[in-house]
Amino acid sequence: MTNPYQINTEKLQEIDALIHDLKKEQLIWLNGYLSGKINGINNDNIPKLANVKTVSEKITILYGTHTGHSKEIALDLYDRVRALGFTPALKALDEYKKNDLKKEEYLFLIVSTHGEGEPPIQAEDFHEFVLGKRAPKLEGTKYSVLALGDKSYKKYCQTGVDFDEAFKKLGGTPIVPIHKADVAYEEVAGKWIEAIAGELKEIQPNSNQATSVENSPVTKKKFNRTNPYYAEVLEKVRITTEQSEKEIYHVEISLEDSEIEYQAGDSIGILPNNPVDLVDLIIQHFADDAERIVHVGGKDLSLFRALQHKLEITVLNREVIDKYNQIVKNKNLTALLENEDALDKYLYGADAIDLLEDFPGEITTDEFLTVLRVLYARLYSISSGPSQNPEEVHITVASVRYKHKKRDRNGACSTYLSDQINVGDHVPIFIDKNELFRLPAETDKPIIMVGAGTGIAPYRSFLQEIEQNDKNTNSWLFFGNQRFKEDFLYQVEWQKYLQKGVLNKLDVAFSRDQKEKEYVQDRLQQNASEVFQWLENGAHFYICGDKNNMAKDVQDSLKEIISAQGGISAEKADEYLKKLKKEKRLLLDVY
Incomplete structure (x- = not known):
């Protein structure tokens, strides 16, 4: 029989959160306070602990993420700030109340940039608000921004830069300068967090409390790029x-x-590991010794090992080419850097030896090593x-x-x-982690999965989960590849799932099996009426594959289907798609 006086789980969790950071002496005092309540004693007579102070500063940590990296860093910062004795608030940008911005004392934002300078969906509304006319003055706000991005894009970390400039324009004071992090973001993120911790230590009113909490383990060691x-x-x-x-x-x-x-x-x-033949070509170009010891990434190792294990040599980006040209000062390369279209064309398929051979100049091996990015x-x-x-x-x-x-x-x-x-x-x-490519939380919501080639991978994961957990999810898979006999990945498994009812519908497109090529977007068009009906019934629509071709073509086809089947204009179909994205019902895993 349930005890009618027992506190429910939700209340216990609230109590646990309130007392989480209390020291032993404070818990003893709290025990006496509660005893007084029980026995009707005036708690004003209970002795109070000396030197127990409350951290009054308001600290808010916000994140805007596409795949989950910003959230991961936000949680690390949250733990670090709590370890100093503070009680920060942690919010995703799409959950944050815009009216609270003017109340912030300390504001820390981690945000990624999606594509060519676009904010992630989670950050779109807040980005528009902060850059718009209704944004409040922030004279009393101290802030810092960590911008995540990819240097292979022209507008590297643009969303974070936008926020930093907007906060500054609104009167905010940067407590730590903006930090920009490339794909391998862990080291920069760690330095940013420690810089913030250093600033917050200066305002910590209870050093004894901070020391005892700070030295306790907050999170277990994680495996990541720097610690695989x-x-x-x-x-x-x-x-x-x-x-x-x-x-x-x-x-x-x-x-x-x-x-x-x-x-x-x-x-x-x-x-x-980088391809050995490419490593050999670079060493031969410089007529250097493969076993010569060089200093890369804070370590001494052989030239061969540095090029094979530590540095990016199979792909180039604008930053690498620019750094290289600062040393060699090649006129043809300077002209290339001034022509964005020509540069994009050159970068596609080019590697480190191409750069050395196509744009020669005076540069030593060790100088060239400083030009290259860390192998990601x-x-x-x-x-x-x-x-x-x-x-x-x-x-x-x-x-x-x-x-x-x-x-x-x-x-x-x-x-x-x-x-x-x-x-x-x-x-x-x-x-x-990819927080924006998940199965629906509500298992009765239908799912449409579209993938070409290895883009089929996450759907195998989805269907295994549905089967293992006996979920009642209507599922429809669209898969494309070149040829049925040679390229039908996991064919036996899809047939098994169809027989079991784990997969309800399967449509395939093999582009080279007939004279006119057919793709997954053609199969979508052929099933336009039913696809639209699934969307109207709350379906989640997934796309996995090549972002420049397949993913773009599928989204274009989906827009056409929505316009035609819904009887609406192309502009309204665009709004429909944006609504699907905001509702996290149009989800992309593209590369």
């Missing part, structure tokens, strides 16, 4: 035939004893469900091989996995 977990490869199987133009592998990796957890929709990051992890959509595979993670990898300027090229990570890694070997990994 070395996981064993359990299985590696090619899942396209030898006749296929695509070389695609299914790879299974052990997480046993790692305590690593993931969710359907997440990605795995793998730190690769490659992300692969996880193709296994965590409920079905709690101690494993599966990925679907297409080997990238192509010829450019009469030289064979290899993708750094895909060929590392296909050519260098065997079953039993260990690879450095970490989980990359």
Whole structure:
């Protein structure tokens, strides 16, 4: 029989949150206070602890994220600020009340930039508000911004820069200057957090409390780009035939004893080795010694090892080319940097040896090493469900091989996995959270999944979760590849899910099996009426694959379907799509 006087779980959680940071002496005092309440004693007579002060400063941490990185950093900052004895507020930008902005004393914002300078969906409204005429004055606000971005884009970290400039214009005072972080963001984020902690220590009124809390462990050590977990490869199987133009592998990796957890929709990051032949070409270009010791990333190691394991040499970006040209001062390269279209065309497929050969100049090996970026992890959509595979993670990898300027090229990570890694070997990994590519929280909501090639990966994860947890989810899969016989990835599994009712509908498009090419967007158009009806019934629509072609074409087709089936204009169809995104019902995992 339930005790009618027992406090419910929700109330207990509230109480626990209130007393979470109290010291032993404060808990003893609180015990006496409650005893007095029970026995009707006037609590004014209960002795009060000396030197117990409250931190009154209002601290708010906001984040705007596309995949979840900003949220992850916000949580790290939240823990760090709490460790100093403060009680900060933590909010996503789409949950934050705009009217509260004028009340902020200390405001810390972590925000990513999506695409070419666009704010993530989560930050769109707040971005418009802060840059608009209704934004309040912030003379009493101290703030700092951490901007996440990708230097391969022209408008690097633009959203964070927008917020920083707007806060400054509104009268805010930057307590720590804006920090910008590239794809490998952990080091910059860590420095930003510590800079903020250093400033907040100056206003901490109770140093004794801060010291005792600060020295206690707040969060367990995490695996990330700078601290990967070395996981064993359990299985590696090619899942396209030898006749296929695509070389695609299914790879299974052990997480046993790692305590690593993931969710359907997440990605795995793998730190690769660069292709040996490209490393050799660079060393030969400089006529240098592969075993000569160089200093890279704070470590002394051989030139060969630095180029293979530590530096990015298979792809270039504007920053690398600009830094290189500051040393060599090549007139042709200067002209290229002034022509955005020509630069974009050159960057596509170019690597480090191209830069050295196409735009020669006086530069030493060691100078060239300072030009190159740190070798960054490659992300692969996880193709296994965590409920079905709690101690494993599966990925679907297409080997990238192509010829450019009469030289064979290899993708750094895909060929590392296909050519260098065997079953039993260990690879450095970490989980990359993707909060905006999840199954619906309400299991009765239908889902439409669209993927081409390896874009099928997360849907295998979704369906494994649906099967394992007996979810009543109507699901419809659109899959495209080149040829039915050679490239139908996981065909047997989809048939099994259809028979079990885990997958309700399957439409496929194999572009090279007939004279006129057919793609997934054509299958969507052929099922336009039903697709629209599913959307009207609350379906979540997922797109996974190439962002420049497939994902764009699918969204264009979806817009046409909405316009035609809904009997509305193209402009209204645009609004429909934006509404789907804001409701987190149009979700993209693109690369």
